[in-house]
Amino acid sequence: MTDPLSFLAGGGEAARMIRARDWSGHPLGAPESWPAEFRAALSLVLNSPESMILAWGPDLHFFFNDTYFPLLGPRLSWAMGERFDVVWADAWSQAKPIIDAALQGRPERFVDLPWQLDTDRGAQETWWTFSYSRVLDAAGQVAGLFILTNETTGRVLADAALTESQVALEAALGDLRNLNATLAQQVGERTADRNAVWTLSSDLMLRCLFDGTITAVNPAWTEVLGWRPDELVGTKLIDVVHPDDLTRTFEGAQQLTAGASLARFDNRYRHRDGSYRWISWAARPGDGIINAVGRDFTVERERADALAAAEEALRQSQKMEAVGQLTGGLAHDFNNLLAGISGSLELIQTRLSQGRVADVDRYIAAAQGASKRAAALTHRLLAFSRRQTLDPKPTDVNRLVAGMEDLIRRTVGPAVQVEVAGAAGLWPALVDPPQLENALLNLCINARDAMPEGGRIAIQTANAWLDARAARRHDMPPGQYLSLSVTDTGTGMPPEVIEKVFEPFFTTKPLGQGTGLGLSMIYGFVQQSGGQVRIHSEVGQGTTVCLYLPRHRGAVVAEDPHAARFAPPRATPGETVLIVDDEPSVRMLVTEVLEDLGYTAIAAADSVAGLKVLQSDVRIDLLVTDVGLPGGMNGRQMAEAGRVKRPGLKVLFITGYAETTVLGNGQLDPGMQVITKPFVVEVLGARIREMIGTG
Structure with a gap:
């Protein structure tokens, strides 16, 4: 038997007409406002074909069932659910005694009662026989009546028909009463179970409207948050939410309003004592309300926060230990270098005062060598931090490796065999050649140190086209790359060491004997050049380090290897260079170099003074400027402001360190170049002559 309360689900004409009506506009309100017992029995009546009811x-x-339709016709279907005394006012006087008898429970049957009905066939007076059955509610009050009707064609036939219909209807109503009793018992049991869960649960349970008005809370609110239900019902839920969680809570409420359920939603609620507790909610919207269940996980959250704080403290401790290792290594190296520089200068001063100039050249060479090593160490530090100033150029890597082969052999010594295999048709790369040379030399030195008893180093180049799968494996974008790899037959490294070799400050050398910048420098340089470094090693089998550099689609300009050996050409008369640098020694040095080469040199200490010169009518053939300048503008900004008046102004940036964003990540505008400090005087003079052009 189907749910007797779903009386609109029937398939007959009467049920269809009931469904078609707008119940919300009915004067009685929705059908749920009628007694449940009557509504349940009505479902049986509307679908009963046995008698006119x-x-x-x-x-x-x-209401009337389907059997009435042949008599009344569809024209009167609108009368369904209306008041009988309004629709058929003329017949009410005949119907009222039947209703009164039924309401009073008198065992009366009305036989051969004339009834005039206005039907589709016109006004007709027919003879009818009536009987009734009552529906009582739980309190024993009459909830509704069912009147069995038959047109009288003979009393015997009418009595027989009515008796049969009465028996069928009484049996159906008996089944209904039994079902109602069963349903009432089931509903009571479910209600008791729900109430037990609501009362005994240690989780917070909540019902609220979509505007946040609380309609019900369970006793757990008192246990967890200290609030009594009567203190919360009728208030706004948002009043007890932590201020920092309001925005997130509003967003969650919007999702619920839109019909979505929330499986996990965390926010904080104020305890009665003023503290806050973390509650994890599961919520789902219903008919105009939100049902939610929340679990207090404050202890778990506090433990997680404490663990995160401990981990952060550990990371900070490790970082400080690494910084200490870095500074120890740098201090060791720089003290050695400074000792060489300062000692050489003191001896030069002493020998000059003694008139002994024969040894001066040797001391000068020692000081210069120490200065170059200090500059190299600084560049390694900047490369490690990916903050060095690069001067990328289209580079033939095969040619670069071939040019370094002799230096590499002399560096690694005779106990190590060096093999070079350059791929034919190797693509060019856009890279800073000196930095790539430095990286290659460092890799070979590391390989040599991994083979204390000697061994073999293989240097190889190749073209590599990485598809999406290979690129994911190498953690780099798909595309065309050239690879430069260095393989040794040394001791190799275990996995736990491989995981750390590119980390900042990592080194296997004792404290004070290394900065841990070797592989970190290489990694930073290659990353800054748009490439990637991959390493493969096995203990006892050796190590391969491979540098991937993006392919450059352009020609490589051949360079004269002997060009730097000649003295820079002199200036033509009238050529003028503006030098802007806040370091007096650098201004003095550059000015001296320019004047020795025949240039007119104008010096400025900041961007304001430099811009005044650029905006004047003084002839300026080249601007030489530091990138970091006082005066409100950096060197790049000053140069661009000067180009407003001098569109063709040529600019040479000299810098020891500059943010790559200032210099355009190596992509300078036409007519701009960069040279890093410290620089060789001959190189500076040659670059200036190159930029100005031969006279």
Whole structure:
């Protein structure tokens, strides 16, 4: 038997007409406002084909089943659910005694009662026989009536028909009463279970409207948050939410309003004592309300926060230990270098005062060598931090490796065999050649140190086209790359060491004997050049380090290897260079170099003074400027402001360190170049002559 309360689910004409009506506009309100017992029995009546049955509901609203339609016709279907005394006022006087008898429970049957009905066939007076059955509610009050009707064609036939219909209807109503009792028992059991869960649960349970008004809370609110239910019902839920969680809570409420359920939503609620507790909610929207269950996980959250704080403290401790290792290594190296520089200068001063100039050249060479090593160490530090100033150029890597082969052999010594295999048709790379040379030399030195008893180093180049799968494996974008790899037959490294070789400050050397910048420098340089470094090693089998550099689609300009050996050409008369640098020694040095080469040199200490010169009518053939300048503008900004008046102004940036964003990540505008400090005087003079052009 289907749910007797779903009386609109029937398939007959009467049920269809009931469904078609707008119940919300009915004067009685929705059908749920009628007694449940009557609504349940009505489902049986509307679908009963056995007899013509009228149903009287509250306040004389009546219905009829499908068997009535052949008599009344569809024209009167609009009368379904209306008041009988309004629709058929003329017949009410005849119907009222039947209703009264039924309401009073008198065992009366009305036989051969004349009834005039206005039907589709016109006004007709027919003879009818009536009987009734009552529906009582739980309190024993009459909830509704069912009137069995038959046209009288003979009393015997009418009695027989009515008796059969009465028996069928009484049996159906008996089944209904039994079902109602069963349903009432089931509903009571479910209600008791729900109430037990609501009362005994240690989780917070909540019902609220979509505007956040609380309609019900369970006793757990008192246990967890200290609030009594009567203190919360009718208030806004948002009033007890932590201020920092309001925005997130509003967003969650919007999702619920849109019909979505929330499986996990965390926020903080204020305890009665003023503290806050973390609550994890599961919520889902219903008919105009939100049902939610929340679990207090404050202890777990505090433990997680404490663990995160401990981990952060550990990381900070490790970082400080690494910084200490870095500074120890740098101090060791720089003290050695400074000792060489300062000692050489003191001896030069002493020998000059003694008139002994024969040894001066040797001391000068020692000081210069130490200065170059200090500059190299600084560049390694900047490369490690990916903050060095690069001067990328289209580079033939095969040619670069071939040019370094002799230096590499002399560096690694005779106990190590060096093999070079350059791929034919190798693509060019856009890279800073000196930095790539430095990286290659460092890799070979590391390989040599991994082979204390000697061994073999293989240097190889190749073209590599990485598809999406290979690129994911190498953690780099798909595309065309050239690879430069260095393989040794040394001791190799275990996995736990491989994981750390590119980390900042990592070194296997004792404290004070290394900065841990070797592989970190290489990694930073290659990353800054748009490439990637991959390493493969096995203990006892050796190590391969491979540098991937993006392919450059352009020609490589051949360079004269002997060009730097000649003295820079002199200036033509009238050529003028503006030098802007806040370091007096650098200004003095550059000015001296320029004047020795025949240039007119104008010096400025900041960007304001430099810009005044650029905006004047003084001839300026080249601007030489530091990148970091006082005066409100950096060197790049000053140069661009000067180009407003001098569109063709040529600019040479000299810098020891500059943010790559200032210099355009190596992509300078036409007519701009960069040279890093410290620089060789001959190189500076040659670059200036190159930029100005031969006279």
